[in-house]
Amino acid sequence: MAHPDDETFGVGGTLAYYSSKGVDVHLICATKGEEGYIPAELITKNLSIAEIREAELTCAAEILGLKSVHFLGFRDSGMSGSESNKNPRALISQSIENVAERITSKIHEIKPQVIITFDPIGGYKHPDHIMIHKATSKAYFGFIEKFGQEKSSDHYLPEKLYYHIVSKKLMKVFVKMLKLAGKDPSAFGKNKDININSFVNAEFPMHVQIKTGKYQKQRKMAATCHLSQGAGKFGGKITSALIDLFNKKESFMQAYPPLPNTGRIRNDLFDN
Numbered sequence: 001m002a003h004p005d006d007e008t009f010g011v012g013g014t015l016a017y018y019s020s021k022g023v024d025v026h027l028i029c030a031t032k033g034e035e036g037y038i039p040a041e042l043i044t045k046n047l048s049i050a051e052i053r054e055a056e057l058t059c060a061a062e063i064l065g066l067k068s069v070h071f072l073g074f075r076d077s078g079m080s081g082s083e084s085n086k087n088p089r090a091l092i093s094q095s096i097e098n099v100a101e102r103i104t105s106k107i108h109e110i111k112p113q114v115i116i117t118f119d120p121i122g123g124y125k126h127p128d129h130i131m132i133h134k135a136t137s138k139a140y141f142g143f144i145e146k147f148g149q150e151k152s153s154d155h156y157l158p159e160k161l162y163y164h165i166v167s168k169k170l171m172k173v174f175v176k177m178l179k180l181a182g183k184d185p186s187a188f189g190k191n192k193d194i195n196i197n198s199f200v201n202a203e204f205p206m207h208v209q210i211k212t213g214k215y216q217k218q219r220k221m222a223a224t225c226h227l228s229q230g231a232g233k234f235g236g237k238i239t240s241a242l243i244d245l246f247n248k249k250e251s252f253m254q255a256y257p258p259l260p261n262t263g264r265i266r267n268d269l270f271d272n
Ligand SMILES: [Zn+2]
Pocket: 002, 003, 005, 006, 126, 129
């Protein structure tokens, strides 16, 4: 993932589900969310934004049952077009190869069976999410290019790569509801910098859907850790009810190994 909170707001239900089943779930987070807006009352003299958000992530990781959290040490680039995009440490200032190399060495260290990352539009077109999608894919396909699909005792091979996708059916309902509530879908979010219209029609195949309704409570508790990011509360009652609806199921596209288009939707990331 790219920022502290992506693990909770995006795939929190899935992570909680698998950790509750005894699966070791590890998180690699590229930045410490340095560009996140922090309400003035949460800023103390002694803590930087990065330190606040790292502590929030540690809290959420504990609630979601994560086994470990790793940072790659890059800097949050902020939304597209912001001044922080130009910071030399910004994630999007790096080459994809450089970021992929860092991810590859973490994969060697953790040795996951299954890897989850963002879809090609990074969920809602955040430039850091898109960078992590590209770099994780590059890292993953680097293993496949080197070893093919052959498992062997002298090399390690991650079995599957998934992209977290958002159901476009639900997204379209969401846009309609926003319009009915008099809100502008092209200026969504606390900072009004998310243009839902620009990605509402981006469709990706769904191969796995995890029922995460039972894990909503845990996901919401983890969201309360991210106090600086609104603790998971976006907008009024309608928006939060719709977000709850989104989070009842989390959906994934299997990027590798490629799947024939049978329309079958599995309910486990480890299934074949
Ligand atoms: Zn993010």
